[in-house]
Amino acid sequence: MNDFTLLLPEFMVAGLAFLVLAADFSLPAKRKGLLPYLAAGGLAAILAFSLVDLRGQEGSLYDGMLVVDDYALFFKAFFLALGIVVVLSSVEYVKRHLEYPGEYYGILLFTVVAAMLLAASRELLTAYISLELLSFGLYVLVAYDRYNPKSNEGGAKYILLGALSSAFLLYGISQIYGLLGTTRFDGIHEALAATPDMSPGVTVGLVMIIAGLGFKVAAAPFHMWAPDAYEGAPIPITAYLAVGSKAAAFALALRLFGEAFMPAAADWQVVIVIMAALTMVIGNLGALVQRNIKRLLAYSSVGHVGYLLLGIAALAAVESGGGVSTDLSHLASNGVMLHLVAYGITNMAAFLAVAVMYGVTGSEEIGSLAGAGRRSPFVGVVMAASLFSLAGLPIFAGFASKFYLFSAAASQGLLWLAGLAIFTSLISLYYYLMVVRQMYMEPAADPARVRIPRVTTAVLGALFAGMVLAGVYPAPLLDAMQSASEAITSSSGVLTLAQR
Amino acid sequence: MELAHFQVLSAALFCIGLYGVLARRSAVLVLMSIELMLNAVNINLVGYAAFVEASEAHRALGQVLVVFVITVAAAELALAMAIILRLYRNRSSVNVDEIDLMRW
Numbered sequence: 293m294n295d296f297t298l299l300l301p302e303f304m305v306a307g308l309a310f311l312v313l314a315a316d317f318s319l320p321a322k323r324k325g326l327l328p329y330l331a332a333g334g335l336a337a338i339l340a341f342s343l344v345d346l347r348g349q350e351g352s353l354y355d356g357m358l359v360v361d362d363y364a365l366f367f368k369a370f371f372l373a374l375g376i377v378v379v380l381s382s383v384e385y386v387k388r389h390l391e392y393p394g395e396y397y398g399i400l401l402f403t404v405v406a407a408m409l410l411a412a413s414r415e416l417l418t419a420y421i422s423l424e425l426l427s428f429g430l431y432v433l434v435a436y437d438r439y440n441p442k443s444n445e446g447g448a449k450y451i452l453l454g455a456l457s458s459a460f461l462l463y464g465i466s467q468i469y470g471l472l473g474t475t476r477f478d479g480i481h482e483a484l485a486a487t488p489d490m491s492p493g494v495t496v497g498l499v500m501i502i503a504g505l506g507f508k509v510a511a512a513p514f515h516m517w518a519p520d521a522y523e524g525a526p527i528p529i530t531a532y533l534a535v536g537s538k539a540a541a542f543a544l545a546l547r548l549f550g551e552a553f554m555p556a557a558a559d560w561q562v563v564i565v566i567m568a569a570l571t572m573v574i575g576n577l578g579a580l581v582q583r584n585i586k587r588l589l590a591y592s593s594v595g596h597v598g599y600l601l602l603g604i605a606a607l608a609a610v611e612s613g614g615g616v617s618t619d620l621s622h623l624a625s626n627g628v629m630l631h632l633v634a635y636g637i638t639n640m641a642a643f644l645a646v647a648v649m650y651g652v653t654g655s656e657e658i659g660s661l662a663g664a665g666r667r668s669p670f671v672g673v674v675m676a677a678s679l680f681s682l683a684g685l686p687i688f689a690g691f692a693s694k695f696y697l698f699s700a701a702a703s704q705g706l707l708w709l710a711g712l713a714i715f716t717s718l719i720s721l722y723y724y725l726m727v728v729r730q731m732y733m734e735p736a737a738d739p740a741r742v743r744i745p746r747v748t749t750a751v752l753g754a755l756f757a758g759m760v761l762a763g764v765y766p767a768p769l770l771d772a773m774q775s776a777s778e779a780i781t782s783s784s785g786v787l788t789l790a791q792r
Numbered sequence: 793m794e795l796a797h798f799q800v801l802s803a804a805l806f807c808i809g810l811y812g813v814l815a816r817r818s819a820v821l822v823l824m825s826i827e828l829m830l831n832a833v834n835i836n837l838v839g840y841a842a843f844v845e846a847s848e849a850h851r852a853l854g855q856v857l858v859v860f861v862i863t864v865a866a867a868e869l870a871l872a873m874a875i876i877l878r879l880y881r882n883r884s885s886v887n888v889d890e891i892d893l894m895r896w
Contacts, residue, residue, distance in 0.1 A: 417856075417857055417860060420860075420864075421860065421864065424864050424867075424868070428867065428868070428871055431871055431872075431875065432871065435875045435878060438878055439882065441879075441882045441883060441893060442893055442894065444875065444878050444879045444882055444883075445879065445891050445893050445894060446894070447875045447878075448819060448872075448875050448876060448879050448891060449891070451868075451871060451872045451875055452813075452819065452822055452823065452826070452872065452888075455823070455826045455868050455872060456813055456826055456829070458830075458864075458868070459806075459809070459826055459829035459830050459832075459833065462830065462833040462861055463806060463829070463832065463833050463836065465833075465857070466833050466836040466837045466840065466857070467836070469837065469840060469853065469854060469857065470836065470837070470839075470840030470844060470854070471840075473844065473846055473850055474850070474853075475853065475857075519894070520894045523894050524894065587894075
């Protein structure tokens with residue numbers, strides 16, 4: 293029967309979300325500053341609990357719709373930690389620029405639950421519901437600054453295109469259900485492996501699902517909403533959108549493509565490869581012409597989605613006879629997870645630094661960062677380090693993860709794509725350096741020192757330490773990822789499909 | 793009545809909806825077109841559930857999927873209308889061509 297203790301972390305985060313909403317009702321207005329600390333403290337306790345309680349646990353609930361394994365645990369820990377960072381980065385911004393802090397933190401916590409469930413779901417409908425719960429929260433948060441027309445506009449574009457992408461995803465799911473007879477990942481895997489020729493209907497379903505997920509992660513050619521939603525959203529939410537929503541969608545994609553669709557790799561790999569190449573090029577070229585720092589980071593995150601898609605494509609090696617070899621898929625899935633972590637830490641640091649400077653200058657233009665390196669040496673160093681890490685320069689996390697990811701792709705035979713990834717990384721160095729130049733070479737309009745709140749300093753310091761640590765010594769992280777990868781690839785085992 | 797009828801109807805409705813999303817200028821009508829696409833999904837699911845030869849549980853799954861799609865679509869619609877209403881209050885327009893504060 294179902295062992296509901298396996299779902300305790302999810303229940304606790306949902307409970308915490310309601311608790312925050314209830315506390316918002318009962319606290320007097322001047323005490324509402326406590327809400328983020330309640331949320332962050334609760335998340336930290338739940339993170340500690342899940343790491344202790346769920347380590348090495350295996351189990352499935354609701355007839356295999358949700359699984360608890362090392363892979364789910366890895367992403368649960370990731371999303372809980374991310375939740376803490378986002379909540380703490382929001383403290384200052386929400387206090388100054390937004391109304392209704394209770395709902396803000398409550399909705400944020402619900403999106404954390406959704407992301408955790410998404411990593412644990414092993415069935416298409418469950419995955420879809422979790423994805424929608426996550427998206428609904430994000431739609432509201434993007435449009436949260438309700439008197440700001442840019443925030444409205446970003447939210448409207450996001451929800452219209454998000455709803456469109458759901459329609460695509462659902463049409464794909466209905467095709468898979470109708471033609472393969474199941475929505476469970478292991479069932480889809482068996483059904484695909486058993487049919488030597490794939491019917492065109494299933495191909496339509498696959499392509500629709502890829503398009504739907506492509507919208508959610510902002511992969512080209514479905515990325516048009518991303519820069520607008522990112523620019524319009526409050527800065528901490530932009531960071532969360534760039535890291536959390538992508539990590540959640542990729543947590544689903546790894547399981548979906550690594551397990552369910554693996555036997556059909558010959559059919560989807562080429563689609564993902566083309567999308568990855570397009571996304572890398574469009575994201576990095578688009579960033580070159582940006583004046584707004586949030587928009588620049590948005591395009592850069594589109595570029596990073598290209599690198600992550602490269603990892604998804606590298607999950608399988610399609611052999612000339614049509615067989616699929618999964619001998620090296622754990623390398624690719626490790627690479628994707630490592631890059632998600634590295635990119636997550638780095639992007640949170642970059643956006644938090646941007647938020648600090650926005651609090652002082654009130655402008656999001658790249659020009660407003662002029663002299664930031666002298667106005668606040670600490671923020672300058674963290675920002676520069678995170679930009680270098682995003683570009684993939686050594687000693688920072690971005691280098692280790694890009695190196696791992698690209699070499700995994702190369703070892704799966706996607707050499708030209710890995711080459712393109714390195715080339716586009718070089719392009720990205722140019723626009724990151726332009727920002728660094730603003731911060732250190734240009735004179736500041738107002739040379740006064742910037743005062744940083746203590747919480748922000750602590751979060752920035754922790755993220756900076758994480759960035760360097762993950763870049764210099766990623767071994768413990770990789771161990772956790774290895775056992776996570778084994779959890780998603782072991783059920784299929786090494787798969788050589790002679791019949792395809 | 794065969795399965796193919798349902799599939800063709802569903803595919804046609806999906807394409808009409810997609811056309812509406814691309815061609816309509818009012819955000820509310822874009823939203824209605826998206827609803828059309830979601831209903832195409834429902835027809836597809838109902839058709840499969842009714843005609844595919846399979847166990848009871850498998851058929852029920854298709855119908856359960858429909859119920860979930862309807863529910864989530866209703867929630868999505870409410871949320872989208874709220875955001876579009878906000879847009880209208882701030883800008884007195886819901887024409888998607890005029891929503892262009894941010895370009896490139």
